[in-house]
Amino acid sequence: MKEICQSVKKKDHDPKIEGRSVYVDDYNLTASGKKILCGRLLHSIYAKAKVLSVTVPELPEGYYWVDRNDIPGDNNVNIVLDDTPVFCRDTVEYIGEPIGMVVGPDEKAVEALLKKIEVEYEELEPMLDLRNGDTTFFDYHFGHGDVDKAFAEADKVYEEEFTTGYQDQTYLEPQGMMAEPEEDGRMFVHGSLQCPYYVHGAVARAMGTGPEGVHILQDVTGGGFGGKEDFPSILGCQVAVAAKKTGQPVRCVYNRREDLEFTPKRHPSLSKYKLAVKDGMVTAVEADVRFDAGAYSTLSAVVLQRGIIAAPGIYNIPNVRVTGKAVKTNTTPCGAYRGFGAPQTFFAIEMMMDHIAQDLGIDSIAFKQKHFAKQGDMTSTQGRYHFPVPIPAMLDEVDELCDLRRKHIEYSRPQSGRYRKGIGFSAIFHGAGFTGSGERDMIKATAKLRKYADGTVEVLASNGDIGQGVRTTFPKIVAHELNIPLDKVYYSHPDTARVPDSGPTVASRSLMIVGELLRRAAIKLRGIWEEGKEQEVEEHYKQPDFMIPFYLDRFEGDAYPTYAWAVSAVEVEVDTYTGVVEILGAYGNFDVGTPVDYNIVVGQMEGGFLQGLGYASIEKMSYDNKGRIRNNSFTDYLVPTTMDVPHMVAKMHVEEYPDGPYGAKGAGELPLVAPPPAYLEAVEMALGGMKKHRLNAIPFSTEDVILELNKEVL
Amino acid sequence: MVNGYKPTTLQEAVEIKSRVSVTPYAGGTDLMVRNIPDAVYLFLNDIDELRQITQDDAYIRIGAAVTFTQALDSDLVPPLMKEAISRIAAPAIRNAGTFGGNLGNASDKADSVLAGFALDGRVRLVSAKGERVIPFDDFCVRRGVTNIADDELIAEILLPKEKCALPYYYKKIGGRSALAISRVAFAGAYEVHNGVIQAISATVIGEGKFTRYREVEATLIGKSVDEVSANADAYAERFIEKMTFTRGRVSAEYRKTVVTNLFKDYFASMK
Numbered sequence: 001m002k003e004i005c006q007s008v009k010k011k012d013h014d015p016k017i018e019g020r021s022v023y024v025d026d027y028n029l030t031a032s033g034k035k036i037l038c039g040r041l042l043h044s045i046y047a048k049a050k051v052l053s054v055t056v057p058e059l060p061e062g063y064y065w066v067d068r069n070d071i072p073g074d075n076n077v078n079i080v081l082d083d084t085p086v087f088c089r090d091t092v093e094y095i096g097e098p099i100g101m102v103v104g105p106d107e108k109a110v111e112a113l114l115k116k117i118e119v120e121y122e123e124l125e126p127m128l129d130l131r132n133g134d135t136t137f138f139d140y141h142f143g144h145g146d147v148d149k150a151f152a153e154a155d156k157v158y159e160e161e162f163t164t165g166y167q168d169q170t171y172l173e174p175q176g177m178m179a180e181p182e183e184d185g186r187m188f189v190h191g192s193l194q195c196p197y198y199v200h201g202a203v204a205r206a207m208g209t210g211p212e213g214v215h216i217l218q219d220v221t222g223g224g225f226g227g228k229e230d231f232p233s234i235l236g237c238q239v240a241v242a243a244k245k246t247g248q249p250v251r252c253v254y255n256r257r258e259d260l261e262f263t264p265k266r267h268p269s270l271s272k273y274k275l276a277v278k279d280g281m282v283t284a285v286e287a288d289v290r291f292d293a294g295a296y297s298t299l300s301a302v303v304l305q306r307g308i309i310a311a312p313g314i315y316n317i318p319n320v321r322v323t324g325k326a327v328k329t330n331t332t333p334c335g336a337y338r339g340f341g342a343p344q345t346f347f348a349i350e351m352m353m354d355h356i357a358q359d360l361g362i363d364s365i366a367f368k369q370k371h372f373a374k375q376g377d378m379t380s381t382q383g384r385y386h387f388p389v390p391i392p393a394m395l396d397e398v399d400e401l402c403d404l405r406r407k408h409i410e411y412s413r414p415q416s417g418r419y420r421k422g423i424g425f426s427a428i429f430h431g432a433g434f435t436g437s438g439e440r441d442m443i444k445a446t447a448k449l450r451k452y453a454d455g456t457v458e459v460l461a462s463n464g465d466i467g468q469g470v471r472t473t474f475p476k477i478v479a480h481e482l483n484i485p486l487d488k489v490y491y492s493h494p495d496t497a498r499v500p501d502s503g504p505t506v507a508s509r510s511l512m513i514v515g516e517l518l519r520r521a522a523i524k525l526r527g528i529w530e531e532g533k534e535q536e537v538e539e540h541y542k543q544p545d546f547m548i549p550f551y552l553d554r555f556e557g558d559a560y561p562t563y564a565w566a567v568s569a570v571e572v573e574v575d576t577y578t579g580v581v582e583i584l585g586a587y588g589n590f591d592v593g594t595p596v597d598y599n600i601v602v603g604q605m606e607g608g609f610l611q612g613l614g615y616a617s618i619e620k621m622s623y624d625n626k627g628r629i630r631n632n633s634f635t636d637y638l639v640p641t642t643m644d645v646p647h648m649v650a651k652m653h654v655e656e657y658p659d660g661p662y663g664a665k666g667a668g669e670l671p672l673v674a675p676p677p678a679y680l681e682a683v684e685m686a687l688g689g690m691k692k693h694r695l696n697a698i699p700f701s702t703e704d705v706i707l708e709l710n711k712e713v714l
Numbered sequence: 715m716v717n718g719y720k721p722t723t724l725q726e727a728v729e730i731k732s733r734v735s736v737t738p739y740a741g742g743t744d745l746m747v748r749n750i751p752d753a754v755y756l757f758l759n760d761i762d763e764l765r766q767i768t769q770d771d772a773y774i775r776i777g778a779a780v781t782f783t784q785a786l787d788s789d790l791v792p793p794l795m796k797e798a799i800s801r802i803a804a805p806a807i808r809n810a811g812t813f814g815g816n817l818g819n820a821s822d823k824a825d826s827v828l829a830g831f832a833l834d835g836r837v838r839l840v841s842a843k844g845e846r847v848i849p850f851d852d853f854c855v856r857r858g859v860t861n862i863a864d865d866e867l868i869a870e871i872l873l874p875k876e877k878c879a880l881p882y883y884y885k886k887i888g889g890r891s892a893l894a895i896s897r898v899a900f901a902g903a904y905e906v907h908n909g910v911i912q913a914i915s916a917t918v919i920g921e922g923k924f925t926r927y928r929e930v931e932a933t934l935i936g937k938s939v940d941e942v943s944a945n946a947d948a949y950a951e952r953f954i955e956k957m958t959f960t961r962g963r964v965s966a967e968y969r970k971t972v973v974t975n976l977f978k979d980y981f982a983s984m985k
Contacts, residue, residue, distance in 0.1 A: 418979075577975035578887045578898070579968070618890050635895065636963065641804070643892035702887065702897075703968040710971060 004480055004662045007599035010472045011490070012220070012465060021220040024176040024191040025253045036178065038107045039066075039242050039252035040114055042099045043262060044092035047126035047330040047627030051092060054099060055118040063113060066242040067100035073208025077234050078201045081137070084296040084333065086206050086237040091124070093295035094331050095628050096262030098234075103242050103250050126330035126627050130270050130292045133327040137297040138304055142555030144382050145319030150284030154276035158356050162273065162348035163697045164676075166621040166629075167266035167614075169337050170639050171466075173222025175263055176253035177235040179203075179243035187240050190217035190495075191251075193232035194224045194464050195504035200496045202233035203240045214240070215497035224466035225611075226336030229506050230299050231263050261632040264335025265621070267291040267303060267326075269344035271311075273352045276319075280360065282353075282371055284319035287311040289345060293326040294333035300326035303334070305435050305552075307341025309559045312380045313349035314391060314429050315371035320380055322555075330627050336506065338608060338672045342430065343615065350426045350677035351696055358690045364681075365408055365425050369395065372427070383548050383558035390655045391427050394567040394589040398425075401649055402587045404569045411685050420688075421584070423571040424681030426674045431560030432657070432666035433509040436550035437543070445541040446500040447517040449478060449525050453534050457482065457525070459491035459518060461502035463510040468668055469600040470510050476597060477515050477661055481522035482529075500538070508564070508666025511596055513541060515661040544659045562657045564665045565591040568609070568674035574686040579705035581617065581683055583646035586675065590650065593657045593665035601667055605650035608671025614640045616676035616698045718755035724763050724840060724869060730756055732842040732865040740764075740779040741810035743803075744819055756867075764814070764869065767791060773836075773872040778814025782826070785813070792878035794903060798829035801886045804893050814868040817850075822857040822922050823896045825886065826871075831917045831924050832901035833877040838870040839863075847872065854924045880905050880913070883980045887972060889963065896920075897964045900976040906984055909938050916953060916980065920969040922960040927953055943981040950977030 015021045030036060044051075056065045068075050068087040075089065076082040088097050099119065104110045127133050151157055177191035189203050196216040203214045216236070221228065235252060242250040254263065269291050276284040289308050293300040308324035353371070357364035373379075375388045399405050407423045415421070433439055448460035457478055465471040475489035482489070502514045517539040524537045543561075550557035571584040588609050595601035618638045621631040631637040650671070656663025680695050683705065687693040693708050719736060721727040730736060736756035739745055745755070758764055764779035767788045774790050782799040785791045786808070802808055802816075802825050816824045817837065827850065829835075835850045839862060853861050862868065880903040888894025899919040905912040914931050917924065930952045934942060942949050954974055959966040 577979055578885070578972050580887060638889045638894070641890060641892045643804075644890050702889070703964045706968050706971050707965070710967065 001598065002594060002662060004476065005595050005598045007597055008472065008476060008486060010469055010600070011475065012471055023173055023222060024178050024219045024251065027178070030180050030249050034180070034249050035105065036249045036251050037103050037105055037246060038110050039101045039103045039239060039250045040110045041101050041238070041252065042114055042117055044088065044095055044097040044099060046092060046121050046123055047095050047128065048124040049092050049121035050090060050124065051088060051099065052120040052122055057113065057116040059113065060109070063102065063104035063109070064242070064246050065100055066103055066245050070245045071206055071241050072244060073206045076205065077237055078205045079230050079233060079298050080301050081297045084234060084298055086234070086241060094333070096332055097295070098238060101238055101242050101252065103246055128329055128331065128623065128625065128627050130268060130290055130327055130329060133329055135328040136325045137293050137328055138301050138326040140304065140308060140324040140555065141322070142381065143321035145284070147284045147286055147319045147321040150276045150319040154278050154283060156277050157274060158277065158352070158359070159272070159274045160352055160355060160696060162271045162351060164269045164344045164347055165699050166268055167337055167619050168260055168621060168637060169223070169225040169227035169265065171223030171225060171227055174254045174256055174259040175228065175231055175235055176251070177232055177239045178249060178251035179236070179239040180249040181243050181247055185213070187214045187243065188217070189214060189236045189240050190219050191232060191236065192221045192228060193218050194221070194228045194466055195506065196462050196464065196494050196496050197501045198230070198504055199233050199236045203236050206237035207240055207244065215495060217495040218464040218493045220493065221464055221466050225338045226340065226506070227264060228466065229336040229504065231335065256634065257632045260637055261629045262332055264298065264333055266337040267293065267300065267334040267341065267344065271345060271348040273348055275352060275356060277356060282315065282317050282356070285312045285317045286321045287323070287345070289322070289324045291326050291341065291344070292329055292331070292334060294329060294331045296333045297326065298333045299335045302435060303336060303341040305341070306431065307345045309380055309431065309435065309555070310342045311345045311349065313346060313353065314373055314427055315353070316373040316377045317371065322380065331623050332629065338611065338669045340507070340669060343673050343676060346428045346673050347677045347698060351680065354681050355690050355694070363409055365405060368427065379559065381550070381555045381557060381559045383550070385563070386546055387562050387657065388655055389565070390591050390653055391565055391567060394565060394591065394653045395427065397651060397653060398567050398569050398587050398589050401651065402569055402571060402585055407571065412689060414688065415686070418576050419573050420576060420686040421571070421573050422682035422685030423569060424678035424685065425569050426678040426681070427567045428674045429563040429565050430508060430666060430670040430673060432512055432562050432564055433560060434507050435559055436552050439513060439541055440543040443503040443541065445503040445513055445517060446538060447502040447514050447521060448500055448536060448538045449518065449521045451525060451535040453532050455484070455488060455531070457489045459489065460499045461491070461514050461518070462494045462496065462499050463502055463505045463514055464494060466505060468604060469597065473511055473596050473600065474515060474518055477519050478522045481519055482526055508668040508670065511664055512660040512666050515596065515664060516659065517541065519661040561659065562665055564593070564667060564670045566670050566674045568678040570675060570678040570682045572679070572682040572686055574683060574705060576709055579702040581702065581705065583613065586613065586646045586648045588650050588671060588674070589653050590670060591653045591655045592667035592670060593660055594654055594663035595652055596662060596664050601652065602650050604667055605671040606648055609648060609650065609675050610640050610645060612672040612675030613679055615672070616679040616700065618699065618701060620699050620701060716755065718757050720757045720760055722760050724761055724867070727756060727758060727761060728840055728842045728865070728867055731867055738818065738867060740812040740815045741781060743807050743811045744815065769875070773874060774878055776813050776871040776873070778868040778870060779812050782808040782811050792833065792873060794833060794882035794884055794901060795826065795829045795873065797884045798825045798886070798901065801825060813871050817853070817871065818860065818862070818868050820854065820858050820860045822924065823919050825896060825899060827854065827924055828899050828901045828917060828919050829884070830871060830873065831926055832882070832903050832915045833873045834915065836872040837868060838872060839866040840869040841865040845869070850924070851926060856923045877903055883983050885976055885979070898969050898972045900973065900980065902980050904984055906939055909940060911935055911937050911939060911942065916977070918973050920959050920973055921957055927956050930956060939984045943985055946978040946981045949981065950974050953977060
C-alpha cells in the first residue's frame with residue numbers, strides 16, 4: 001500500500017464527535033449578530049391544479065408573505081433546463097410544490113399563519129403513469145452495429161421488463177438554507193449543500209444581480225448522497241428572495257416529512273430489454289429505458305445519460321440500440337442519488353443476463369464472464385476501454401472470499417424445506433467523472449493553493465465535504481507533495497467569494513479531478529516555495545489526450561476517461577414461513593484505483609453497499625393515485641439500521657489510473673450499484689429460480705417473498 | 715416549557731390524577747415524539763414503587779414505570795417476555811420505554827402486551843378510591859381504546875407464575891432487524907405431559923387488536939402433540955377462521971399466510 005493510502009484522523013472528526021460543528025439550523029444569530037427570521041413554505045396539496053387565488057390573512061407586524069411576485073430576477077431556477085420555478089407559476093405541477101413562504105420571527109406563529117392561508121385551486125388531471133406518459137423531457141437514442149440483422153439471425157430472442165422504485169437519500173441532516181442581505185448589497189446564501197457554484201448561479205439568476213451580487217458558503221453538511229446537488233439551488237433562491245423582501249436574514253429548514261415527500265430522490269424506472277443470442281453468445285441488445293422524472297426536468301437529463309450509457313452493462317455486445325426517456329409525471333422531481341441513473345440499468349442488464357443463462361441451462365457467472373469487456377474493447381458509445389478491465393481477477397478474488405462459484409451451482413439445484421439459500425453475483429462499472437466532455441466544456445475546473453507567511457497552506461476549491469472526506473484527502477495530497485505535516489494544510493468549507501470554481505461535488509469526481517489539480521498545484525508551489533512569503537498557485541483542468549471526443553447529440557465517443565469497477569456477491573437464506581431474507585454474507589470487491597486514505601474508502605464502500613441492499617429490499621416508497629407519497633416518515637420509509645448490516649467484506653482491488661492523483665479514480669458512487677441485482681438473483685435462486693419465480697422488480701420485500709410463494713403452482 | 719407534576723408516591727400521583735386532566739408520562743418515548751401542544755404531564759419516573767420488579771406466591775409483578783432494559787436485566791421476568799421486549803425498537807428506546815406506557819397507549823402492535831396476553835397477564839389499576847386487577851383481555855378494548863378510568867393509573871403488570879414457567883414460542887417479523895414495528899408477531903405458551911397438550915395459548919399481532927381465542931385454544935387441550943402437528947394446517951385453520959387480518963404497511967394476505975405458517979411452526983416446536 002502506498003504511503004498516501006495510510007489512514008489519518010479526519011479533519012472534521014473532533015468537531016463532529018464533540019458536537020462543535022455548526023449546521024445551518026444551529027445558528028442562533030448570524031455570524032454578524034443579527035436575528036434570523038424563520039421561513040416555512042406553503043406546499044401545493046394537489047398534483048396538478050390551476051392556482052386561482054391565494055388569500056393571505058392579515059399578517060402581524062414583522063411577518064411576511066413571499067411569493068413569485070417578490071422575485072427580483074426571473075422565476076426560473078438555474079439547474080439544467082431552468083424549467084423549475086422558484087415559486088409556482090399559474091399552475092402547480094406536484095403535491096408539495098412551493099407556492100410561497102411565510103416568514104417571521106417565531107416558528108410557531110409562522111406555522112399558524114401558514115394554516116390560515118386559503119388557496120383556491122382548480123384541479124386538473126395529473127399524469128401519474130410512467131409506462132404511458134407521453135410528455136418526455138428528454139428522449140435519447142443511440143447505438144451501433146446492425147441490431148435488426150442480429151435479431152433476425154438469432155437462435156433465440158429474449159425480452160423482459162424490469163422496474164425499480166424510488167430511493168431517498170435519507171441524509172442525517174434535512175435540507176436547510178439561509179440567506180443574509182449584506183451591507184454592500186450582496187446576498188449571502190449558505191446552508192447544507194454539495195455544489196456552491198450551482199447555488200451561486202441559481203441565486204444570481206433569481207436575484208437578477210449577476211454573479212458578483214451573491215456569494216454562497218457551504219455550512220457543515222450532514223450528508224448529501226446527491227440529494228443536495230440540485231435542491232439547495234431551489235431552496236437557496238427561495239430564502240434569498242425572502243431575505244431581499246424583508247431585508248433580514250431568513251432561514252428555511254425542512255422537517256423530515258417535507259424532506260421525504262418533497263425533495264429529490266432516485267428516479268423510478270421501467271426498462272424493456274430485448275437480447276439476441278446466437279451460438280451461446282449475446283449478439284445484440286436493445287434497451288428501452290424510461291425514468292420517472294417528476295414534474296420538472298431538474299437533473300433528469302444527466303441522470304438519464306449516465307443510466308442509458310450503462311444499459312448494456314460491462315459486456316462486449318457487438319450490436320447495441322438504446323432508447324432513454326425522462327418522462328414527466330406530476331410528482332416530486334427526481335434528482336441525484338449515488339449511482340445517478342446507473343443502478344436502474346445495471347439492475348436490468350444483470351438480471352437479464354442471469355435469466356438468459358438460466359434459460360440456456362448454464363451457470364450465469366460463466367455466461368457473464370464469456371461476455372466481459374476487456375481493455376481495448378468498444379464501449380456502448382463507441383469509445384474505448386483504454387485501461388485494463390480487472391473484472392476477471394476481481395471475480396476470482398470474490399470467489400476465494402466466499403466460495404462463490406461452487407455455491408452458485410449448488411444453490412441452483414432444487415431445494416426443499418423451510419429455509420432455502422441463494423447466492424447472487426453482479427459486476428458493474430462506474431464511469432469516473434462527468435459524462436462526456438462535461439469536464440472540458442462545462443466545468444473547466446480551477447483549483448488554487450494559497451501559502452501564508454507562516455508556512456500554512458490553504459486549499460481553495462469549491463468541493464463540499466459531505467462526509468466523503470475531501471476536507472481531509474485534499475490537504476493530504478497537498479501535504480504529501482509539499483512534504484509538510486498534514487496540520488499545516490487546511491481546507492475550509494468553500495465560500496464562492498474566496499474560492500475558484502473547481503466544479504460541483506458530484507459524479508465521484510472530486511478526488512480524481514480536483515485532487516489531481518491540487519497535486520499538480522502543490523508540485524508547482526514546491527518549485528517556487530519561499531519561506532516567509534505569501535504565495536498562490538493555480539491549476540486548470542486539462543482533458544487527457546487519449547480521450548475520443550464525445551458527441552452528446554449522437555452519444556458517440558468516450559463517455560468517461562476511465563472506469564471504477566465493482567464485483568459483488570450476496571448470499572442469502574430465505575425463511576419461506578415468514579418471507580424474512582437473512583443475508584449470510586455480502587462481499588464486495590472494489591477498484592477505485594489507489595485509495596487516498598484507506599479507512600475513508602472502505603467506509604464509503606461499506607456504506608454504499610448497505611444502501612444498495614436497502615434499495616433492493618426494504619426501501620419502499622411510491623405515490624398513490626392522487627400523486628401523493630405516503631412514505632413520509634421513518635416509520636413508513638425504512639432504511640437499514642446497524643442491526644441490518646450483514647457480515648460484509650469490502651475488498652480493494654487496485655488498478656491505478658495514470659491521470660488521477662497517485663492512481664486514484666472515482667469512488668463515491670461505485671459501491672451502491674452492484675448489490676441490488678446480486679441480492680435479487682440470490683433471492684430468486686432461493687425461491688427455486690426463474691422458472692418457478694421470475695423476479696424483475698426492486699425493492700423486493702419480506703412481504704413480496706410471501707406473496708410470490710403464494711403464487712406457486714403445486 | 716413543559717408543564718407537569720412530579721409526584722414521588724403512587725398515592726400522590728392518583729390524587730393528582732383524580733383532580734386534574736394530565737397525561738401520564740413514564741419513559742416518554744411516544745409522548746416526546748407526539749409533543750402534544752400545551753400538554754400537562756404527570757411524570758411517574760420518580761415513583762419508586764412503580765419501578766420495582768417483585769414476586770409473590772402467584773405473580774411476577776412488573777411496575778408500570780419499569781423500563782425494558784431493567785426487565786431484561788432481571789432474573790424474575792420470564793423468558794417469553796424477555797424475548798419479546800428484546801426486539802422492541804433499539805437500546806435507547808428500551809432504556810426509556812416502560813411496560814405501563816406500552817400497555818397504556820393502546821397500540822395494537824405493542825410487543826410486551828402480546829407477551830402479556832400469551833401469559834394470561836393482568837393489570838393492576840389504582841385510583842384515589844381504590845384499586846382493581848383485571849385481565850389484559852378486559853383492559854385492551856381495541857386499538858386506541860383501553861378500559862382505564864379517567865382517575866386511574868396503571869400500577870403493575872401481573873404475570874401468573876405458573877404460566878411464566880411454561881415452555882413458550884415467540885416470533886416477530888418487522889420491516890427490518892431493529893427499530894421495526896411488528897408486522898406480524900406470534901406468542902404462545904403451552905404445557906405438554908406425556909405428549910398430550912394440557913394448556914395452550916396462542917396470540918398474534920396483525921389483527922389490529924389483541925385477542926385470545928380461548929374457546930379455540932380449549933379444543934386443543936387433551937389432543938396429542940403428534941396429532942396436532944401432523945394436522946397443523948387444520949388446527950391452525952381453527953384459529954385463522956376466527957381472525958381478521960388488517961392491511962396497512964403490509965397486506966392482509968401476507969399477515970394471514972405468515973400467521974398460518976407460524977401456527978405450524980408453533981405446533982412443531984412442541985414436539
